[in-house]
Amino acid sequence: MTAIVIQGVRPYGEDAVDLVINDGVITEILAPGTGVGTIIEADGLIALPGFVDLHTHLREPGREDAETIETGSQAAALGGFTCVHAMANTDPVADTAGVVEQVWRIGREIGLIDVRPVGAVTVRLEGTQLSEIGAMANSAAGVTVFSDDGKCVHDALLMRRALEYVKAFGGVVAQHAQEPRLTENAQMNEGELSGKLGMVGWPAVAEEAIIARDVLLAEHVGSRLHACHVSTAGSVEVIRWAKSRGVNVTAEVTPHHLLLTEDLVATYDPVFKVNPPLRSTADVLALRQALADGTIDAVATDHAPHPHEHKDCEWGSAAMGMLGLQTAFSVVMETMVEPGLLDWRGVADRMSVRPARIGAVATQGHALEVGALANIVVVDPDARWTVVPEQLASKSSNTPYAAREFPGVVVHTFFEGRPTVLGGKIA
Amino acid sequence: MRHLLSAGELDRDTALLILDTAAEMSALSERSVKKLPTLRGRTVVNLFFEDSTRTRISFELAAKRLSADVINFAAKGSSVSKGESLKDTALTLEAMGADAVVIRHWDSGAPYRLAHANWIGGSVINAGDGTHEHPTQALLDAYTMRKHLRGGQGALEGVRVGIVGDVLHSRVARSNVLLLQTLGAEVTLVAPPTLLPIGIEEWPCEVSYHIDEVLPKVDAIMMLRVQSERMKDAYFPTAREYSRLYGLGGERMKLLPEHAIVMHPGPMNRGMEISAEVADSAQAVMVEQVANGVSVRMAVLYLLLGGAKELSE
Amino acid sequence: MDSARAHDLRTVLSGDDIARATRRIAHEIVEKAKGASDLVILGIPTRGVYLAQRIAAAISEIEGVEVPVGSLDITLYRDDLRLQPPRALEPTSIPAGGIDDKTVVLVDDVLYSGRTIRAALDALNDVGRPAAVRLAVLVDRGHRELPIRPDYVGKNIPTSSTEQVFVRLSELDGTDAVEIADGAGA
Numbered sequence: 001m002t003a004i005v006i007q008g009v010r011p012y013g014e015d016a017v018d019l020v021i022n023d024g025v026i027t028e029i030l031a032p033g034t035g036v037g038t039i040i041e042a043d044g045l046i047a048l049p050g051f052v053d054l055h056t057h058l059r060e061p062g063r064e065d066a067e068t069i070e071t072g073s074q075a076a077a078l079g080g081f082t083c084v085h086a087m088a089n090t091d092p093v094a095d096t097a098g099v100v101e102q103v104w105r106i107g108r109e110i111g112l113i114d115v116r117p118v119g120a121v122t123v124r125l126e127g128t129q130l131s132e133i134g135a136m137a138n139s140a141a142g143v144t145v146f147s148d149d150g151k152c153v154h155d156a157l158l159m160r161r162a163l164e165y166v167k168a169f170g171g172v173v174a175q176h177a178q179e180p181r182l183t184e185n186a187q188m189n190e191g192e193l194s195g196k197l198g199m200v201g202w203p204a205v206a207e208e209a210i211i212a213r214d215v216l217l218a219e220h221v222g223s224r225l226h227a228c229h230v231s232t233a234g235s236v237e238v239i240r241w242a243k244s245r246g247v248n249v250t251a252e253v254t255p256h257h258l259l260l261t262e263d264l265v266a267t268y269d270p271v272f273k274v275n276p277p278l279r280s281t282a283d284v285l286a287l288r289q290a291l292a293d294g295t296i297d298a299v300a301t302d303h304a305p306h307p308h309e310h311k312d313c314e315w316g317s318a319a320m321g322m323l324g325l326q327t328a329f330s331v332v333m334e335t336m337v338e339p340g341l342l343d344w345r346g347v348a349d350r351m352s353v354r355p356a357r358i359g360a361v362a363t364q365g366h367a368l369e370v371g372a373l374a375n376i377v378v379v380d381p382d383a384r385w386t387v388v389p390e391q392l393a394s395k396s397s398n399t400p401y402a403a404r405e406f407p408g409v410v411v412h413t414f415f416e417g418r419p420t421v422l423g424g425k426i427a
Numbered sequence: 428m429r430h431l432l433s434a435g436e437l438d439r440d441t442a443l444l445i446l447d448t449a450a451e452m453s454a455l456s457e458r459s460v461k462k463l464p465t466l467r468g469r470t471v472v473n474l475f476f477e478d479s480t481r482t483r484i485s486f487e488l489a490a491k492r493l494s495a496d497v498i499n500f501a502a503k504g505s506s507v508s509k510g511e512s513l514k515d516t517a518l519t520l521e522a523m524g525a526d527a528v529v530i531r532h533w534d535s536g537a538p539y540r541l542a543h544a545n546w547i548g549g550s551v552i553n554a555g556d557g558t559h560e561h562p563t564q565a566l567l568d569a570y571t572m573r574k575h576l577r578g579g580q581g582a583l584e585g586v587r588v589g590i591v592g593d594v595l596h597s598r599v600a601r602s603n604v605l606l607l608q609t610l611g612a613e614v615t616l617v618a619p620p621t622l623l624p625i626g627i628e629e630w631p632c633e634v635s636y637h638i639d640e641v642l643p644k645v646d647a648i649m650m651l652r653v654q655s656e657r658m659k660d661a662y663f664p665t666a667r668e669y670s671r672l673y674g675l676g677g678e679r680m681k682l683l684p685e686h687a688i689v690m691h692p693g694p695m696n697r698g699m700e701i702s703a704e705v706a707d708s709a710q711a712v713m714v715e716q717v718a719n720g721v722s723v724r725m726a727v728l729y730l731l732l733g734g735a736k737e738l739s740e
Numbered sequence: 741m742d743s744a745r746a747h748d749l750r751t752v753l754s755g756d757d758i759a760r761a762t763r764r765i766a767h768e769i770v771e772k773a774k775g776a777s778d779l780v781i782l783g784i785p786t787r788g789v790y791l792a793q794r795i796a797a798a799i800s801e802i803e804g805v806e807v808p809v810g811s812l813d814i815t816l817y818r819d820d821l822r823l824q825p826p827r828a829l830e831p832t833s834i835p836a837g838g839i840d841d842k843t844v845v846l847v848d849d850v851l852y853s854g855r856t857i858r859a860a861l862d863a864l865n866d867v868g869r870p871a872a873v874r875l876a877v878l879v880d881r882g883h884r885e886l887p888i889r890p891d892y893v894g895k896n897i898p899t900s901s902t903e904q905v906f907v908r909l910s911e912l913d914g915t916d917a918v919e920i921a922d923g924a925g926a
């Protein structure tokens with residue numbers, strides 16, 4: 001096998017080098033233009049460790065009309081990801097070793113990214129009985145992240161037990177924090193605008209109260225908690241406080257909560273309907289700050305494809321969720337890099353290193369060094385692009401960014417040393 | 428004006444134009460021949476996803492008096508109840524050549540969506556959407572207040588209006604606050620804190636938890652329908668306590684100035700938010716509100732459909 | 741109207757001419773109706789209403805009795821509604837005695853295509869059943885598109901269809917005059 005040379009690339013935006021890859025491993029880092037092998041031009045481009053998504057809805061099995069593991073893998077690779085965590089709310093639910101192994105195997109066969117199944121915390125996400133967490137952890141899929149995402153594990157006792165139980169497998173419970181009684185039929189952020197639009201509000205406190213309870217539970221039982229899609233300034237405060245107490249808690253924020261605000265709901269266009277809902281400008285600014293200072297550990301897409309008919313309808317009937325894989329990097333660049341909140345090492349940390357650590361994915365999030373596994377993304381920070389929903393690889397087109405121009409283009413992606421994306425196209 | 432989706436989008440001149448037009452329509456409605464040829468050949472569809480016989484009949488009568496063809500498309504007993512979406516229904520109506528769709532929908536924003544999603548080309552009139560707005564109700568309320576308190580002329584500068592009840596779930600309250608503010612009236616919302624939306628302090632009105640403090644200071648008091656089932660969601664302890672604290676009964680009505688009118692968008696819950704004695708009193712104008720509703724809706728239909736479509740088409 | 745001012749305006753009727761014309765029309769109405777007992781004068785908004793009031797006042801002077809006078813808005817009966825944005829309605833006021841079995845004299849400022857009068861006849865039909873309907877206009881400029889003719893005319897003024905006729909009445913315009921503008925390019 002001949003070597004692959006990523007020529008003239010700047011790791012973390014620093015000095016230009018040739019990255020030489022052999023057998024899936026970075027074997028040499030040389031002066032630019034001196035590497036020998038199959039040359040891949042990357043003059044002036046930036047190399048980062050391949051992105052790791054902690055929160056992806058691939059919809060297979062069950063809703064293959066919205067997304068499949070294959071189309072989701074393509075979208076991920078095109079977005080610079082080399083690993084995604086596939087959420088458990090499929091049909092059937094990923095609550096048994098059988099389902100998670102199937103998802104994992106299909107992911108391997110497609111071979112564009114690491115597909116890491118997330119196991120359900122409770123059977124059928126019903127919040128009443130723990131699913132076979134041990135069986136899923138011990139399966140070929142080696143599940144480490146457990147979540148009822150889409151639903152909150154709201155029963156305090158069950159949450160306590162889940163936190164305790166996953167300790168035996170080095171697992172983490174990823175909580176979709178949403179107090180159900182406070183959010184019955186909720187449609188958007190609760191505030192002045194929801195009152196005016198006559199929409200049932202989704203109050204920030206419904207998220208914050210669950211996160212507050214869960215960090216205290218995690219502290220009490222000495223386990224590891226991960227807060228999914230943190231969306232409010234109050235949640236940030238709670239997590240900051242918990243971390244200062246030494247609670248083993250991590251948190252993620254979605255790209256859309258870093259960029260978009262609730263004002264978009266006034267269009268009544270369901271493409272902006274998402275759970276948790278878009279929040280206020282103050283929340284957005286607090287989330288950016290928290291991601292910058294590390295209170296929030298990771299960017300996670302909550303990529304949630306929905307078929308056209310579930311969005312081309314009135315708001316109340318529409319499904320919640322938006323696409324995220326192919327736009328995540330650009331949103332991070334616009335909201336974090338351009339304003340100077342994160343440098344390229346920071347981007348690598350929040351989009352690759354820390355999510356890999358949270359998901360306990362040993363093969364991902366490696367520093368770009370000799371001996372590291374070659375999961376690499378190469379981006380062009382100077383190029384701009386315009387989102388055309390129908391051109392996204394996802395089977396669905398429910399992106400909130402139609403016709404929006406973004407900075408930052410993913411040019412090449414390497415998974416286990418093989419190019420999966422070259423020149424912005426699936427290789 | 429292409430659509431009527433929110434009372435908030437009406438500027439003062441447009442609102443007054445509608446009220447003035449309604450006054451002419453009202454005069455014409457007193458003749459023995461009540462029909463006008465104005466909208467001959469135009470088709471108005473009443474698209475009702477929620478039961479509301481009184482609003483539907485009011486629109487139907489208004490359209491028929493202007494000689495429009497009226498099609499009633501009810502959610503029950505139609506493709507809607509079989510699960511046809513708003514979009515598919517809209518495309519059907521478009522194919523049938525509807526010039527205007529009068530829509531009542533359980534979902535806030537559905538009329539806005541219908542008007543802006545490129546499903547249909549005609550005008551959209553919001554006949555009540557979820558807990559959002561009911562602009563023609565606000566217009567008929569303003570018409571009624573203007574007639575009683577301002578001799579049917581001008582705007583409502585300085586008119587003091589109390590709106591009492593389930594503001595949180597009331598599209599009537601939202602539309603009234605917006606329109607009354609445009610017309611210069613001073614509004615006080617009265618409700619238990621549980622039935623006021625978060626952020627109410629930003630609304631262009633006053634808020635009170637105590638009806639007795641408000642009654643002596645108003646020229647018009649509007650009692651909103653309160654569903655007793657709300658107590659199941661802990662909005663108030665019991666219907667009896669609600670009625671005692673916020674209902675308008677005979678004793679409490681004595682606090683009202685003599686010139687003040689009592690309004691209700693209907694249907695009334697007699698014994699809950701309003702007593703039979705008050706509902707049947709001389710100060711109550713509910714029956715007139717119904718008649719004014721037809722005139723106001725005639726005015727809206729005329730102003731939306733009575734002229735050329737906008738040049739943008 | 742402002743754009744017309746930029747062009748040459750020819751005055752075809754002065755204030756005195758208008759006063760003479762309305763008085764003459766009043767006389768003719770009384771003569772033909774053999775008195776003022778069953779007359780109702782209805783002006784078509786906007787300027788027809790003021791002319792109707794002037795004619796009614798003149799008849800009262802001649803006959804010594806009050807003549808019922810009102811206004812009849814024809815907007816909702818127009819056949820060209822779809823050609824323009826919606827118009828605001830003008831008041832319709834029918835005198836208390838109604839129009840049934842009366843001789844109704846419709847009054848308008850300018851008679852042109854005849855479509856306004858067609859609409860007025862439709863509107864009248866919904867108000868009641870007069871014994872007869874007559875038509876009085878200050879100016880007949882020709883170019884009829886319907887089989888309608890006036891019974892009383894202040895002045896026949898042949899025009900070309902590119903010209904514009906402006907009737908100014910003191911109640912609205914501060915002065916009484918009828919002017920013609922060459923409409924070409926207007």
Ligand SMILES: [Zn+2]
Binds near residue numbers: 149150176228229275
């Ligand atoms: Zn979630």
